[in-house]
Amino acid sequence: MPNSLYILVLISLFITLPSSSQSGNSDNSLHPEKPNLIVIMTDDLGYEDVGFNGCQDIPTPNIDRIAKNGVKFTNGYTSYAVCGPSRAGFITGRYGQRFGFERNPQYKTDDPVMGLPQNEKTIAEHLKTVGYTSGIIGKWHLGAHKSNHPLNRGFDEFFGHLGGGHTYFPQNLVIKDSYFTGEEVMIPSENDPSKSYKGSAEMASYRTWIMRNHDPVKTTKYLTDEFSEEAVRFIERNKKEPFFLFLSYNAPHNPLQATQEYLDRFSHIENDKRKTYAAMVSAVDDGVGKVLDKLEALNLDKNTIVVFLSDNGGPESKNASNNGVLREGKGSIYEGGFRVPFAIQWKGQLKEGTYDYPVSSLDILGTIAPLAGVAMNNEKPLDGVNLIPYLNESKKGAPHQNIFIRKFDSKVYSVRDGALKLIVKKKTNVKELYNLNNDISEKSNIARENQNEVERLSAILNAWETELIDPLFLGLIHTKSWQKKRERKNK
Ligand code: CA
Numbered sequence: 001m002p003n004s005l006y007i008l009v010l011i012s013l014f015i016t017l018p019s020s021s022q023s024g025n026s027d028n029s030l031h032p033e034k035p036n037l038i039v040i041m042t043d044d045l046g047y048e049d050v051g052f053n054g055c056q057d058i059p060t061p062n063i064d065r066i067a068k069n070g071v072k073f074t075n076g077y078t079s080y081a082v083c084g085p086s087r088a089g090f091i092t093g094r095y096g097q098r099f100g101f102e103r104n105p106q107y108k109t110d111d112p113v114m115g116l117p118q119n120e121k122t123i124a125e126h127l128k129t130v131g132y133t134s135g136i137i138g139k140w141h142l143g144a145h146k147s148n149h150p151l152n153r154g155f156d157e158f159f160g161h162l163g164g165g166h167t168y169f170p171q172n173l174v175i176k177d178s179y180f181t182g183e184e185v186m187i188p189s190e191n192d193p194s195k196s197y198k199g200s201a202e203m204a205s206y207r208t209w210i211m212r213n214h215d216p217v218k219t220t221k222y223l224t225d226e227f228s229e230e231a232v233r234f235i236e237r238n239k240k241e242p243f244f245l246f247l248s249y250n251a252p253h254n255p256l257q258a259t260q261e262y263l264d265r266f267s268h269i270e271n272d273k274r275k276t277y278a279a280m281v282s283a284v285d286d287g288v289g290k291v292l293d294k295l296e297a298l299n300l301d302k303n304t305i306v307v308f309l310s311d312n313g314g315p316e317s318k319n320a321s322n323n324g325v326l327r328e329g330k331g332s333i334y335e336g337g338f339r340v341p342f343a344i345q346w347k348g349q350l351k352e353g354t355y356d357y358p359v360s361s362l363d364i365l366g367t368i369a370p371l372a373g374v375a376m377n378n379e380k381p382l383d384g385v386n387l388i389p390y391l392n393e394s395k396k397g398a399p400h401q402n403i404f405i406r407k408f409d410s411k412v413y414s415v416r417d418g419a420l421k422l423i424v425k426k427k428t429n430v431k432e433l434y435n436l437n438n439d440i441s442e443k444s445n446i447a448r449e450n451q452n453e454v455e456r457l458s459a460i461l462n463a464w465e466t467e468l469i470d471p472l473f474l475g476l477i478h479t480k481s482w483q484k485k486r487e488r489k490n491k
Contacts, residue, residue, distance in 0.1 A: 314336070
């Protein structure tokens, strides 16, 4: 390098460095080069159980703030209709059916295959490459083997539980070690710790202590409050650098449990089940409020994308959730199974309002990756896309030509294409076609009179299926205790 050029480079470095670091400190809002991301995921929340989707009996003023500050999605989907596979889709930005995660995993701490495959990358693993600090608070449910512990999957902090439907009161969390093994486990009695009873591994997993990173900790509060308060502390700890927080509430999943403080808000609800459910949702709403308040107090609200959604539709008969006009609920291939309450805020960056084209939980990684400058692996393309240009109308049209779902065990498939939705039930050889624009409740099967469309959509579905593999592990439904439960039900 000639001397004069060398000096020029030095001078320009000298001039630009101080000014760029200054703008980084004081004016993140104008240059959100690496926005923070907070994903607040609820568990089994019904489509119509938030104010922004018209809920009447459960006020959710804080969750509604997200929709009011940003965009509410009327056609927001997850990639599956139950917890584990839906989360596997969100966390990789790819349909779990592509990599064999198509069942709720069993709680097996000694089985490395029972969970997210190691050759898939999580959103936290992607964001780590560009300097983000990532934390997950709450439910994991992507594998209980140590190799799949959040800290081994790109997260820097974990405060939560490895399995599914955790119990909420601290006195019920009686198993210290989350890494117990075996299909049946002795569970200490809650009323008399000198006694214990035999339970399935799954049942035991609901009663473990909460883990902070790798260590069990004795919590003292109602679990939803524990998670909300930890979320606020996470933001405070990481306020100076780009962060990703996955606030993964297990509420309002069963068991239906709430404290008197929250129950007292719902004297107007007579049905006990709905009352408790409402109290649980209200606790989440308080937590969302604390998170949003903290962002505002730290002046981070303009440089933080906040997404709110549920991992699947409400199981209405189980937790008294309400999917409104949508047909069926959790587990179903109909809209109630995987069209969920879904909203996003990014203050000052989004055209506020309602967005009606179909979007997917897979789009969360699709959106943050380019904003954060993540270099993607072309061999494993994301199914999600960057929504920001669509929301700001610099890109026209639908972000997705199609929304897919496959349920391997029941052999049902579906593709949405514009207003049309085809459902194929392979066991009974039935094909159903619905026009969601004028038949949101999927009441009127128009397959017979639209055979051309049925064939066209069948071809799209078949082409997608050639890209998928069979599930890599057995699911909860294959455990002995689950099958016993089913036998009892059928008697
Ligand atoms: Ca769920």
